[in-house]
Amino acid sequence: MEARGPAHLLIGETKMLPNLSFLIFSILFVASNAAVQDFCVANLKGPDTPSGYACKDPAKVTTDDFVFKGLAKAGNTSNIIKAAVTPAFVEQFPGVNGLGISAARLDLAPRGVVPMHTHPGATEYLVVVQGKITAGFISSANKVYVKTLNKGDSMIFPTGLLHFQLSATGVTSVALVFFSSASPGLQITDFALFGNDLPTPLVAETTFLDPKTIKTLKGVLGGTG
Ligand SMILES: *[C@@H]1O[C@H](CO)[C@@H](O)[C@H](O)[C@H]1NC(C)=O
Numbered sequence: 001m002e003a004r005g006p007a008h009l010l011i012g013e014t015k016m017l018p019n020l021s022f023l024i025f026s027i028l029f030v031a032s033n034a035a036v037q038d039f040c041v042a043n044l045k046g047p048d049t050p051s052g053y054a055c056k057d058p059a060k061v062t063t064d065d066f067v068f069k070g071l072a073k074a075g076n077t078s079n080i081i082k083a084a085v086t087p088a089f090v091e092q093f094p095g096v097n098g099l100g101i102s103a104a105r106l107d108l109a110p111r112g113v114v115p116m117h118t119h120p121g122a123t124e125y126l127v128v129v130q131g132k133i134t135a136g137f138i139s140s141a142n143k144v145y146v147k148t149l150n151k152g153d154s155m156i157f158p159t160g161l162l163h164f165q166l167s168a169t170g171v172t173s174v175a176l177v178f179f180s181s182a183s184p185g186l187q188i189t190d191f192a193l194f195g196n197d198l199p200t201p202l203v204a205e206t207t208f209l210d211p212k213t214i215k216t217l218k219g220v221l222g223g224t225g
Contacts, residue, residue, distance in 0.1 A: 041066075041097060042098075043056045043094075052182060067095075068093040075106075082108065082110070083106065083114050085104055088104060102183070105174070108166070110171055113167070114164060117189060119181075120160055126156070128149045131171045131174060132150055133148070133167055139161060194214065196223055
């Protein structure tokens with residue numbers, strides 16, 4: 001016990017010195033650098049980069065830069081998927097720039113669907129605020145995780161994995177989704193396969209689908225070739 005006592009004190013002292021100097025350094029730093037960057041509201045006139053947009057002049061930033069009202073209104077679901085996705089990504093809500101967060105509103109008419117898609121840059125957190133939604137994702141190991149969610153239920157969709165949301169028959173559903181990025185990105189599988197000019201023979205060879213079906217889907221989704 002006696003042998004350990006002084007050793008303990010010594011360790012205590014050497015540990016304390018860096019802590020103390022860190023504290024002093026922190027105080028000096030805060031005092032000498034009042035312009036710690038709290039936020040970086042996007043200047044959308046410049047280019048988007050891997051680290052986000054350049055910052056709007058902080059002197060010109062107002063409360064309204066941190067407020068977004070675009071999710072209050074239901075999206076128009078009169079379309080082929082009977083669904084609408086209203087984004088609050090950095091392009092719509094410049095205040096989220098650089099903060100690693102964004103959101104969207106999903107409106108789903110009865111049997112409306114957000115088709116199989118991925119967000120290459122973000123994990124998604126979904127909260128059902130109205131109705132009943134069947135949602136699921138498929139892992140890299142090709143395992144399916146699917147659940148029917150009621151109002152108030154949440155589900156997460158890990159970064160980059162294919163997932164979907166589908167409203168129950170006869171039920172209008174609304175969900176809020178949150179993303180771990182200001183620019184989650186969106187790639188819809190059906191549009192990637194049938195909504196562009198990738199030639200039908202190549203689509204057929206790479207998907208094992210027959211050319212007639214591919215032509216039909218290209219017609220529906222606006223693809224050519
Ligand atoms: C919804 O979209 C459809 C199809 O584009 C359009 O005909 C209709 O007027 C829109 N409804 C509203 C309320 O904007």
